[in-house]
Amino acid sequence: MKPALLPGATLGVMGGGQLGRMFIHAAQTMGYFTAVLDPDAASPAGRVSHHHIATDYLDPQGLAQLAGLCDAITTEFENVPAPALALLADSKPVSPAASAVAIAQDRAQEKAHFVRCGVPCAPYAVIDTPEQLAAVDEALLPGILKTTRLGYDGKGQARVATRAELASAWAAMKNVPCVLEKMLPLAAECSVIVARGADGQMVHLPIQRNLHRDGILAVTEVYAENMPAAQVNSALAAAKSIASGLQYVGVLCVEFFVLQDGSLVVNEIAPRPHNSGHASLDCCDVSQFELQVRTLAGLPLVQPRQHSPALMLNLLGDLWFVRSEQSTTPPWAEVLALPGAHLHLYGKATASKGRKMGHLTLTGPTVEAVRATALQAAALLGIDAF
Structure with a gap:
């Protein structure tokens, strides 16, 4: 085990999207310097990082510059080329490892891994x-x-x-x-986010119940008893088995289908923080992004504690066109007048339909209060009820 990288070190991330942006925010809050490699000069993460290297992910000079700046490096999305991560790992700690990311990049390899771990899939x-x-x-x-x-x-x-x-x-x-x-008879969908350190220690966020529309996550509900205890325990055990089988270091999301008979099958993994875990920023004492910082820096992992029921609404670019064919700013002032409303916009310059522009998390004292407020927010924004 290498000594932990303490605040004041520089942490790097491959990818400049919203997941990178929220990782950067978490790292900076904890006192780290940051660097981003992303080809988009106006990337959301690059805009807020101490350093932004605007090169292709496989550019040798860009990778050398990132390695020179950083004490450790992670990735914000699974389609960063695994060979780039492997090259960086020759000189600096990289997590998750290129081998784990490569499996997540290929559905056939991914399913073969599920089978090896004894986790049911379709x-x-x-x-x-x-x-x-x-x-x-x-x-x-x-x-x-x-x-x-x-x-x-x-x-x-x-x-x-x-x-x-x-x-x-x-x-x-x-x-x-x-x-x-x-195709299987589905009753629901859920996801589990685990964080695993280099020493094998694992912690997890509360299980997330998800609703997708047109293949894109629309709503996530996070609260005690959002799913039966047997399903929660099954999902946690499967997610931890998958992470252990990869010798994974970092934050890993495992998505599941809940079948009509109550059983679970794993759908896919994401070797990074995940859209369904965003509520942890507002409803837990440790977010998925702080866990990403901790696993990358080799800091101790603590089990996150949820302090409020939460419901998250994804904010797609479609919402900018609800009231007009031209892009129009949604009614944020009205939304933010609602109790327990937490708005997160990702710093993207232009809205387009289907593009993830941000998310809105609603928290409150009870599940009923949170759901009622979330439905009010959805009505204000033009999001279909759920």
Whole structure:
């Protein structure tokens, strides 16, 4: 075990989006200097960091500059090239490791890891070749065809009910490697965020119950008894098994489907903080981003404590166009007049439909009060009720 990096050290992050921005805020609050590598000169994280290196993720000079500035480096999203993380690890501590990120970048490898860990996932088949396409078991239909790489927020996916639809969807995806997952009878979705240190110690955030719309997270509810205890315990055990199997260091999100019979199957992992964990900024004494700082710096991990029920609404760019075809600022003053409203905007210059612009967390003394206030906020913003 290396000695902990104490405040005053410089922590780096690959990626300049909103997750990087919130990591930067957490690190700076704790007294660290920060550096961001992202090709966008106006990236949300780059705007608030002490240093911003505006180069491609695989640019040798940019990577050398980041390594020269930083005492340790993390990543804010899973599609940062794993080889870049491996190169940085030659000279500086990097977490999560390139090997873990590489597994999360490939659905086929990801599912194989779930199987090795003994964690249930949906029945599936890998489709890399026409022969594998022809050999697909009929029992996997109807199913969802997903590209093995670069799919997120519902992108790179297609529902297929027949072999003909499967063949057509694979052709539409340019015959890239894919995974076909059997469609299962879903009752709900949830996620678990764990943080694991280099010493193997693990802590976790409260389990999050999630609602997706059009493949994008819309609402997250976090409060005691939001799910039955047996499901909570099953999800926590599975998430910790997956993290341990990767020898993971950092913050890891594990997403689950809850089936109609009450059982859980793992959907996918994200080797970073996650949209569903944002409520921890306002409802827990330790957020997912502080946990990311602690795991990267080698600081002690403490079990987060939730002090308020919470509900989070994702704020997509669509909300800027509810009242007009031209971009119009949502009614933030009215929203912020609601009790327990916490607005987080990500510093993105322009709004567009489907783009994550921010989130709103509602906290309060009771679940009923939080839900009522959240529905008021949704009505003000033009978000469909839930």
